[in-house]
Amino acid sequence: xxxxxxxxxxxxxxxxxxxxxxxxxxxxxxxxxxxxxxxxxxxxxxxxxxxxxxxxxxxxxxxxxxxxxxxxxxxxxxxxxxxxxxxxxxxxxxxxxxxxxxxxxxx
Amino acid sequence: xxxxxxxxxxxxxxxxxxxxxxxxxxxxxxxxxxxxxxxxxxxxxxxxxxxxxxxxxxxxxxxxxxxxxxxxxxxxxxxxxxxxxxxxxxxxxxxxxxxxxxxxxxxxxxxxxxxxxxxxxxxxxxxxxxxxxxxxxxxxxxxxxxxxxxxxxxxxxxxxxxxxxxxxxxxxxxxxxxxxxxxxxxxxxxxxxxxxxxxxxxxxxxxxxxxxxxxxxxxxxxxxxxxxxxxxxxxxxxxxxxxxxxxxxxxxxxxxxxxxxxxxxxxxxxxxxxxxxxxxxxxxxxxxxxxxxxxxxxxxxxxxxxxxxxxxxxxxxxxxxxxxxxxxxxxxxxxxxxxxxxxxxxxxxx
Numbered sequence: 205x206x207x208x209x210x211x212x213x214x215x216x217x218x219x220x221x222x223x224x225x226x227x228x229x230x231x232x233x234x235x236x237x238x239x240x241x242x243x244x245x246x247x248x249x250x251x252x253x254x255x256x257x258x259x260x261x262x263x264x265x266x267x268x269x270x271x272x273x274x275x276x277x278x279x280x281x282x283x284x285x286x287x288x289x290x291x292x293x294x295x296x297x298x299x300x301x302x303x304x305x306x307x308x309x310x311x
Numbered sequence: 312x313x314x315x316x317x318x319x320x321x322x323x324x325x326x327x328x329x330x331x332x333x334x335x336x337x338x339x340x341x342x343x344x345x346x347x348x349x350x351x352x353x354x355x356x357x358x359x360x361x362x363x364x365x366x367x368x369x370x371x372x373x374x375x376x377x378x379x380x381x382x383x384x385x386x387x388x389x390x391x392x393x394x395x396x397x398x399x400x401x402x403x404x405x406x407x408x409x410x411x412x413x414x415x416x417x418x419x420x421x422x423x424x425x426x427x428x429x430x431x432x433x434x435x436x437x438x439x440x441x442x443x444x445x446x447x448x449x450x451x452x453x454x455x456x457x458x459x460x461x462x463x464x465x466x467x468x469x470x471x472x473x474x475x476x477x478x479x480x481x482x483x484x485x486x487x488x489x490x491x492x493x494x495x496x497x498x499x500x501x502x503x504x505x506x507x508x509x510x511x512x513x514x515x516x517x518x519x520x521x522x523x524x525x526x527x528x529x530x531x532x533x534x535x536x537x538x539x540x541x542x543x544x545x546x547x548x549x550x551x552x553x554x555x556x557x558x559x560x561x562x563x564x565x566x567x568x569x570x571x572x573x574x575x576x577x578x579x580x581x582x583x584x585x586x587x588x589x590x591x592x593x594x595x596x597x598x599x600x601x602x603x604x605x606x607x608x609x610x611x612x613x614x615x616x617x618x619x620x621x622x623x624x625x626x627x628x629x630x631x632x633x634x635x636x637x638x639x640x641x642x643x644x645x646x647x648x649x650x651x652x653x654x655x656x657x658x659x660x661x
Binding site for chain 2 (some may be wrong): 283311
């Protein structure tokens with residue numbers, strides 16, 4: 205499956221998960237986590253209206269800039285760092301192959 | 312004691328639609344919800360977002376979906392206990408249930424339908440050390456009684472509508488109001504943002520942005536907050552701190568009702584009637600789980616419909632019943648209202 209990419213995710217217990225994510229299914233990172241039954245709630249369903257999918261981007265991948273909605277939500281989220289992103293706002297695209305992320309603490 | 316046929320816990324879309332399906336079977340409903348208004352997530356989290364997968368609505372705003380459901384169920388005169396959370400359940404000798412809220416309101420019904428979505432909405436608490444120590448001693452996650460803040464020095468944190476609205480409101484009665492937010496932009500309604508700007512310009516409130524409350528201080532009660540502003544920390548004396556970072560759903564006390572829970576959801580028998588492991592208690596909508604479960608509003612509607620048929624059999628075990636079509640029987644409200652298809656007129660041609 206040439207359209208799949210690899211994502212390396214460290215969960216809240218420090219355990220590393222190697223995920224395979226399709227890039228042709230309009231999936232975002234939060235949805236990939238849910239598909240793997242990782243502890244990501246995705247309470248708002250992916251509307252950038254909660255911060256339950258907050259993660260820290262650890263690799264140097266060039267991600268699309270935060271939208272206004274994402275900025276606003278992160279401004280009210282907790283445990284936010286420079287490299288914080290909402291997983292639901294990161295679409296799985298071929299150039300994200302090898303993405304390394306860590307889940308932010310649960311609120 | 313409030314008595315009804317079906318006691319619905321959760322007034323989101325699934326809970327509201329249950330009233331309609333129950334009403335067609337002449338069963339009365341009462342709804343309990345922790346939010347002050349019906350609608351659940353649709354009202355609290357995304358009222359202005361369009362939904363595209365409601366059958367026959369190519370596009371509908373979540374808020375409008377709720378409004379339409381309220382209109383649809385009006386003939387069946389549902390009762391509401393709003394702003395209260397269901398905390399405990401007990402069974403009576405005659406197989407009824409008594410559900411009590413956090414404010415002590417009691418409800419009795421032979422059938423309970425849990426349509427609690429992702430759970431009870433609770434305030435999101437910022438991860439500040441000692442925060443809980445000052446709860447009700449200066450720290451408030453919501454404004455229940457605005458008068459309490461009269462002549463007090465108040466600090467509000469947050470950047471959404473509630474932070475803006477309460478800043479505007481409390482400015483009139485508090486001794487002073489300071490609004491702290493992590494960035495300069497606010498995402499509330501435009502007129503609220505403009506009003507806060509005006510209050511700031513007039514010197515009626517203090518606005519500290521981009522800034523963050525980092526510590527709480529005080530002996531017996533809250534006396535001061537440390538605010539970190541552009542790299543500098545300073546202490547602000549205050550009587551009250553109101554962090555308003557929105558609400559997040561938690562399954563809460565329902566998890567302790569003896570129901571079978573799997574991954575934060577209530578297990579039900581989906582091959583039959585969405586009943587839980589306790590006969591008479593059903594779980595419908597996002598709160599339940601079964602093989603193949605999808606958390607969709609349209610699935611909640613379907614589950615509510617089947618559940619009501621089963622509830623009818625439980626409440627009236629001796630009555631025979633067949634499915635009625637609204638196109639044939641219309642809608643006969645408990646308020647005496649009647650909706651019926653117009654009779655066709657037959658006219659002869661001479």
